[in-house]
Amino acid sequence: MKFSELWLREWVNPALDSDGLEMQLSLAGLEVDECQPAAGEFSGVVVGEIIKAEPHPNADKLQVCTVSDGEQEHQVVCGAPNARTGLKTAFARIGAVLPGDFKIKKAKLRQVESQGMLSSEKELGLSDNHEGIMELPEDATLGQDLRFYLNLNDMLFDVDLTPNRSDCLSIAGMAREVGVLNRTRVNPPIFKRVPADIDDSIEITLQAPQACPKYLGRVIKGVNIQAATPIWMKEKLRRSGIRSLDPVVDVTNYVMLELGQPLHAFDLARLDGGIQVRMATKDEKLTLLDGAELALSEDTLVIADEKKALALAGIMGGEDSGCTPETQDILLEVAFFDPLALAGKARDYGLHTDASHRFERGVDFQLQERAMERATELLLEITGGQPGPVVEAVEENHLPQRPDVTLRKKRLEQLLAVRLADSEVEDILSRLGLEVTDQGEAWLVKVPSYRFDISLEVDLIEEVARVYGYDQLPVKAPKASLLLQSQPESHISLRQLRSTLVARGYQEAVTYSFIDPKWSRVFDPEVTPLALANPISTELSVMRTSLLPGLTKALSHNQKRQQSRVRLFESGLRFLPTDQGLVQEPLLAGLISGSRLPESWHSQGESVDFYDIKGDLEALLALNAAPGSWQFRPAQHPALHPGQTAEVLRQQQDGQWLAVGWVGALHPQVAKQLDLRNQAYVFEVRLESLQAGEIPRFKSLSRFPEMRRDLAVIVDQHQAVGELLQEAENQGGEWLQKVTLFDVYQGKGVAEGKKSLALGLTWQHPSRTLTDEEINAQVDQIVTAFSQSFAAELRS
Structure with a gap:
């Protein structure tokens, strides 16, 4: 504003x-x-009048003007196209100083002496208008200082x-x-109610009362649209950033600035029948005042006559009904439009006007009658004419409601941290135009029609604080009795998990929760993802059911920017539609690609493999002090390499094993679609299972010697080693401390399709030395179990 x-x-x-x-x-x-x-800083500029204007003898585009300043006449050479005999304008005498410290001196232009300068608005720092010299009213007093005449000390x-x-x-x-x-009295101008001089009127029909519940129209006949807008009105418009056009437009703009109610005038002769306020019809077109032709959508409110749309309601008038220099009779309109009905409509058509700016935010719905009378009064003053009666169409049940708001005294004191006297609060609210009723512990406040922003108790508290003065409110730190939240010792925090991965060279990534549907099908084809109702784009139109699409896209992004060694992890939610609704499940996922170690003189540049990502994941699993409760099992995943994929299992309290995640190499086809340069390895695990740990318990060290036996068994080459290790632990008895795989061999001496596994078994008793007989018995039991369960044979 x-x-x-x-x-x-x-x-x-x-x-x-x-x-x-x-x-x-x-x-x-x-x-x-x-x-x-x-205005700019200038002095020595007065009101002058061009007594005579003749062509310059030596220049086609210049004139030699005789200018009077009320005391004497001066010869001035001027190149302005609007310089003419009888024009009163701004005359800078010799010795005047214009903005930019430009001093006026005697000069010769093409051998003709010039004693001063006729100035444009731009040269005086009034506006950017430099199309010609200033044009002042005929009643301007010659020789009067221009700053005083225009009251420019503003x-x-x-x-x-x-x-x-x-x-x-x-x-x-x-x-x-x-x-x-x-606390100062406001003295608005006295507005007169203008009675009707003629009976001419026009019928108004509200076909969309929800969007426009109130519309007023008034016929004014015999207006002189060629009349000059008073200089005081032009100046007020200019200083508000609005250019003067003609008296009818100037008056509507002036009243809008003065009261806040936009108005519009139609050329009555160009209307066909009565006014209809309706929604646009299909394929309806409208040419605006600025010449732009619009194809209107059916949710656009328009002002129309019986044959065509006349204006975009609350935004801009149409060219076919606008006033022209030939206009003699006008229809002055003023309306209230619901802010929600107009919200965003101007932007939809690439427009933003002073009217739409106000209507979208809310205009006083009781202001229309006052604005109509004020505009009529000014128009008759400037253009003359005969007004008809004001025709009003209103749907009271669609006008905004202003419910009373309760302001509790204790709540006010609590939020402002100061106790204000009841009389002061009532005075503040009353001066704001609110009606206040004291009900003892609270005030009941009636909100005026012009305050669209007050509907809640906190709105009233804000008003009291604002008027009382934010700088006068005491500075008090909030006080609260806060208890530390208990943290189970067995719970592994997300911060610990993040720190572990960062220590292993990972960087945390944050990707979108919505992804491309095609990537959702690649990584999770069995689940139909939740589609967004209003997506940013088609590439981000469904909610993710896995974190892996985002991480792999991030890998591709990095590789295209010469980042060959990438280690990323992300913690976030996946969104799974179920019969019971949308399940939001937190996950932790990681990705590695490129060389195992950063480039250096002692690194050979080996690429990462499956066991690197598995080792990183096992470092996370080790945080919960329950190593025996995890297993890896070969599995199939649509986005992972068939031969390098494992399912991550967590043992539950009932002894059952639950699949909680995946680890493996990215499928070659997926890598090809993403145009990845190096093989990538990923893991994804439910965050809840990673955070559920066990409390470590003290166990004293045994003083007795360990007993170790090594076994070499031959099994099928596809046999999972983890199953043998688990079986050895099950059969090794309670004193078995450790089972280690220390060699895997295939080649000479081992049949084709087989592999040799060398296991180290370690026993130790806490209170005595174990005998060979006890150890041999346990070894025999393990060998028997291997033979029965896995068709394993001892390697000779």
Whole structure:
């Protein structure tokens, strides 16, 4: 909201200078972005009149003007196209100083002497208009200082209002705020109700009352659209950032700035029948005032007559019904539009107007009658004409409701950390235009029609704090009795898991929770993912059922940027649709690719393999102090290499083994689709199973010697070693301490299709030395179990 300080002070005049007013508004939540003079620094410029204008003898585009300043006549050479006899304009005398410290001196232009300069608005720092010299009204007093004549010792405020403060998008709203903040009386201009001089009217039909519950129209006949807009109105518009066009448009813009209610005028002769406020029809088109032709969507509200759309409601008028220099009769319209009905509509058509800016945020739904009378009064003053009666169409049940709001006194004190006197609170709210009723422990507050932002108790508390002054509120630290949350000792925190992976060279990644449907099918073809109702794009249109698509895409992204060695992990949710609803399950996933070690003089550049990723995962499993409760089992996964994939199993309290994750090499076809340069290995495990640990228990060291036996058994080459190790632990008795695989051999001496496994078995008793007979018995039991379960043979 840009406005003139002098215009504001016509309504309310606090005992503050410009800097004080700027600071006060900003502290009250109405942040002033900029405060600058209404004109550049200049002196010696007066009102002059061109007595005579003749062609320059030596230049086609110049004129030699005789200019009077009321005291004497001066010869001035001017190149402005609008310089003409009888024009009153800004005349910079010799010795005048223009913005930029430009001093006016006698000069010769093409051998003709020039005694001064006729100035444009741009040359005086008034605006960017430099199409010609300034044109002043005929009644301007010759020789009067231009700064005094135009009252240019003014400041322009540009206030950056938050979207909820639409009530301040006018001089009236700003004056109301300044009056409240300074306890100063607001003196608005006296508005006259204009009676009808003629009976001419037009029928108004509301076909979309939810979007437009109130519409007023008034016929004014015999207007002189060629009349000159008063200089005071032009200046107020200019200082608010609006260019003067013609008196009808200027008046509607002026009333919008003054009261906050947008208006529009139609050329009555170009209307066919009555006014209809309706939604656009299919394939309907409209050419706007700026010449743009729009194809309207069916959810767009339009103002129409009986044959065609006339305007985009609350945004911009149409070219076919706009006023022209030939216009004699107009229909002045003013309406209330529901903010939700217009929200985003201007942006849909690539537009943003002063009207749409206000209507989208909310306009006072009781302001229309006042705006109509004010605009009529000004139009008759400037253009003349005969007004007809005001025709009003209104659907009361669709107008906004303003329910009363309760403000509890204790809640106010609690949030502001200060006890304000009841009288002061009531005074603040009353000055804001709210009706306050004291009910003992609380106030019942009736909200005015122009405050769209007040509907809750906290809104009222904010208003009290804002007007009382944020800088006057005490500084108090919040106090609370907080208890430390208990943390089970057996619980492994996510921070511990992250730290372990970071220590092993990983970097944490954060990827989107929504992915491309085709990647969801690649990594989890058996699950139909949840589709987003309003996706960012088709490549991000379903919720992920695995973390692996995001990590593999991140790997591809890194490799394309010359990062050959990549180690990433991510913790996050996957989203699984079920019959009971959407299940959100936390997972931890990791990925490695490239060389095993960073490049150095002692590294041979070996690439990572399955056992690197498995070792990293086992480091995580070791954190929960329950090594015997985990197993790896060969398995198949649609996105992983068939021969290098294992299922991760966790033993439950009932002894059953539950699959909780996967580890393996990325499938060659997946790697090809992603254009990966190196083989990648991944793991993905349920976070809950990783965090469920066991409390370590003390166990004294035995003073007695260990007994070790080594076995070499021949089994099928596809036999999983983990099953043999588990069977050895089951059959080795309670004193078996450790089972180690220390050699795997295939070749000479071992039949084709077989492999030799060398196992080291270690026993130790806590209170005595074990005998050979006891150890041999356990070894025999293990060998028998191997033979029966796995068809294993002792290697000779």
